[in-house]
Amino acid sequence: MSRYILEVENICKSVGVGEQQIKILKHINFFAREGEYVAIMGPSGSGKSTLLGILSCIDKQTSGNVRIDGVNIGQLNKNELTVFRNEKIGIVFQSFNLIPVLNAEENIEIPLFFSKKPIDAASKVDELINLVGLSHKRKSLPKQLSGGEQQRIAIARALAGEPIILFADEPTGALDSQNSEVVLGIFDEFRKKYNMTIIVITHDIKVANRADRIVYIEDGELYERNSAK
Numbered sequence: 461m462s463r464y465i466l467e468v469e470n471i472c473k474s475v476g477v478g479e480q481q482i483k484i485l486k487h488i489n490f491f492a493r494e495g496e497y498v499a500i501m502g503p504s505g506s507g508k509s510t511l512l513g514i515l516s517c518i519d520k521q522t523s524g525n526v527r528i529d530g531v532n533i534g535q536l537n538k539n540e541l542t543v544f545r546n547e548k549i550g551i552v553f554q555s556f557n558l559i560p561v562l563n564a565e566e567n568i569e570i571p572l573f574f575s576k577k578p579i580d581a582a583s584k585v586d587e588l589i590n591l592v593g594l595s596h597k598r599k600s601l602p603k604q605l606s607g608g609e610q611q612r613i614a615i616a617r618a619l620a621g622e623p624i625i626l627f628a629d630e631p632t633g634a635l636d637s638q639n640s641e642v643v644l645g646i647f648d649e650f651r652k653k654y655n656m657t658i659i660v661i662t663h664d665i666k667v668a669n670r671a672d673r674i675v676y677i678e679d680g681e682l683y684e685r686n687s688a689k
């Protein structure tokens with residue numbers, strides 16, 4: 461069996477709302493191996509995006525540990541975390557978060573400005589923009605792109621730095637079935653090519669069934685059930 465890339469131990473997340481503490485995540489334990497593809501499902505408001513924010517080092521847990529590629533990310537200082545994230549992690553957000561003043565190809569190139577990996581930026585941008593089927597829109601600004609097109613550029617950006625793990629929050633939520641298929645095909649291809657671990661949040665059972673397994677979050681608790689496979 462391959463090694464664990466993601467180890468999540470006893471994660472809790474509480475936030476203060478007025479006088480009250482709300483427990484958003486309750487003792488989450490979750491592991492994913494190198495090259496594994498896991499889907500996270502669950503009702504709206506159950507804590508999926510909150511969990512993904514913590515796993516992708518954007519948000520901090522109240523307690524518990526997250527290790528990615530053997531590194532306890534809670535023990536990294538701010539600079540180390542920035543370098544680590546850029547090197548190891550690709551993220552596709554529920555809202556696309558493209559930089560509005562940069563065009564499509566410049567957005568894709570962002571992770572490569574800081575990367576120490578020997579990746580040729582021009583050929584990587586070409587590869588990805590072709591893969592997502594938007595080479596004719598490479599000079600367009602995000603506001604000149606449809607929601608689905610922005611999402612495809614965001615996915616290309618997440619993959620540019622050849623991350624070892626990709627986190628995606630509803631990556632096909634804004635796409636029609638044809639473009640969803642394109643995106644899922646890209647995930648499959650990158651997983652094969654780079655043995656990338658993929659963690660996808662989705663409401664779409666068709667997307668979830670492409671994964672090796674499905675975990676469920678309900679009311680801040682994580683359950684694992686046997687998937688359809």
Ligand SMILES: Nc1ncnc2c1ncn2[C@@H]1O[C@H](COP(=O)(O)OP(=O)(O)OP(=O)(O)O)[C@@H](O)[C@H]1O
Nearest residue numbers: 475477482484502503504505506507508509510511
């Ligand atoms: N900073 C915050 N302060 C207060 N409540 C929060 C905060 N962040 C998230 N929540 C609450 O935590 C719960 C989980 O939110 P989260 O965004 O993780 O849900 P989700 O499972 O991703 O839902 P969806 O499927 O709609 O995207 C929600 O009830 C939300 O209102």
Ligand SMILES: [Mg+2]
Nearest residue numbers: 508509510554
């Ligand atoms: Mg969400």
